[in-house]
Amino acid sequence: MCPNCRAFITTSDRVCPYCNEHVGPRYVERQPDLKIGGLIPQAQFTTVLILLINAGLFIATEWLSGSMGPNIALWAFGGKFGPSIWQEHQWWRLVTAGFLHGGMMHILMNSWALFQLGAQVEELFGTARYLAIYFCSTVGGFYLSAKMNPGLSIGSSAGIAGLIGAMIAFGVINRSTVGRMIRNFYLQSVVYMIAIGLLPGIDNWAHLGGITAGFVVAYLAGTPIHSTRPKEAMWRVLATACVLVTAFCFFMVYTHYPSPDQLR
Numbered sequence: 001m002c003p004n005c006r007a008f009i010t011t012s013d014r015v016c017p018y019c020n021e022h023v024g025p026r027y028v029e030r031q032p033d034l035k036i037g038g039l040i041p042q043a044q045f046t047t048v049l050i051l052l053i054n055a056g057l058f059i060a061t062e063w064l065s066g067s068m069g070p071n072i073a074l075w076a077f078g079g080k081f082g083p084s085i086w087q088e089h090q091w092w093r094l095v096t097a098g099f100l101h102g103g104m105m106h107i108l109m110n111s112w113a114l115f116q117l118g119a120q121v122e123e124l125f126g127t128a129r130y131l132a133i134y135f136c137s138t139v140g141g142f143y144l145s146a147k148m149n150p151g152l153s154i155g156s157s158a159g160i161a162g163l164i165g166a167m168i169a170f171g172v173i174n175r176s177t178v179g180r181m182i183r184n185f186y187l188q189s190v191v192y193m194i195a196i197g198l199l200p201g202i203d204n205w206a207h208l209g210g211i212t213a214g215f216v217v218a219y220l221a222g223t224p225i226h227s228t229r230p231k232e233a234m235w236r237v238l239a240t241a242c243v244l245v246t247a248f249c250f251f252m253v254y255t256h257y258p259s260p261d262q263l264r
Contacts, residue, residue: 002016002018002019002021005019005021005224005226007225008176009023018225044118044119044123044127046122046127046130046131047115047122050099050114050118050134050156051114051115053099054099054100054107054110054111054156055107057077057099057101058100058101061073061074061077061100061101061102064077070102071152074100074154075152076257076258077096077100077253078092078093078095078096078097078099078250078253079100079153079154080093080094080097080142080146080152080154080206081093081150081151081152082150082151083150085146086146086150090252092249092252092253093142093146094138094142094143094146095135095138095139095142095245095246095249096249096250096253097138097153097154097155097158098138098141098142098155098158098159099156101154101155101156102155106155110155110156110157111156113157113160114163117163117167118130118163120167121166121167124166124167124170124223125218125221125223125224126224126232127239128232128238128239129218129221129223129235129239130239131239131242131243132217132235132242133162133163133217133218133221134159134162135159135242135245135246136162136213136214136242137161137165137166137209137210137211137213137214137217138156138158138162138210139213140158140210140212140213140214141157141158141161141162141205141207141208141209141210141213142158142206142209143209144206144209144212145158145205145209147205148205149203149205153203153206155206157193157203157206157207157210158206158207158209158210160210161193161206161207161208161209161210161211161214162210162213162214162217163214164190164193164211164214165190165211165213165214165215165216165218166215166217166218167182167183167186167218168183168187168211168215169214169215169218169219170182170218171184171186172219173219190211193207193211194207194208221235
């Protein structure tokens with residue numbers, strides 16, 4: 001894939017036939033001693049940063065779970081809880097819930113899925129669109145969840161589901177054979193995700209809302225191929241806004257952290 005216009009090119013191309021950008025050697029060619037090149041996707045900085053935030057919050061909530069219980073700790077750190085959102089207007093929970101996890105298996109499974117999908121979506125759509133897709137998917141997923149399932153729920157799977165929706169959107173936009181293969185592959189992933197979501201304790205509404213939001217945003221955004229400078233500047237502004245809103249949501253968690261009397 002061309003690093004400039006992100007059009008599909010062959011491995012032998014050294015100049016992109018679409019935008020005339022010079023293309024460097026492949027990552028594996030630059031690392032001849034890499035024994036497992038290609039087996040583990042190359043995670044970009046954005047995905048790694050999200051994973052680190054998730055890990056830090058997981059450690060904090062696990063530490064506090066010993067004194068106040070896991071559900072109370074997750075609620076105090078901004079987990080999605082319908083009554084708190086609709087009655088107390090704590091809308092920031094629609095964002096912060098996507099960075100919390102309840103248990104080691106939960107965070108490990110979601111981290112691996114995000115590690116894989118994040119690199120792919122960022123490669124196809126660019127960092128700015130990737131941030132917008134992930135943010136909107138998290139909000140959309142937990143909004144639908146709060147409407148349909150008011151109980152406590154958390155996890156990055158809403159955003160991950162949105163990344164799956166984005167890959168399906170890419171397959172719909174790209175009408176080539178590769179695009180059709182990508183679309184069909186991730187449609188199967190949706191079926192598996194919904195099937196697993198039927199198990200007790202899994203919030204399928206967050207998955208469905210995330211997939212829908214991710215598809216819509218990615219379909220409207222398109223890829224950076226043949227994009228214009230004003231449009232790319234717009235997406236950078238939107239991505240910055242998503243980051244600032246997320247930071248503000250965690251600030252609201254801090255300012256509304258419950259007192260010891262409220263935790264009883």
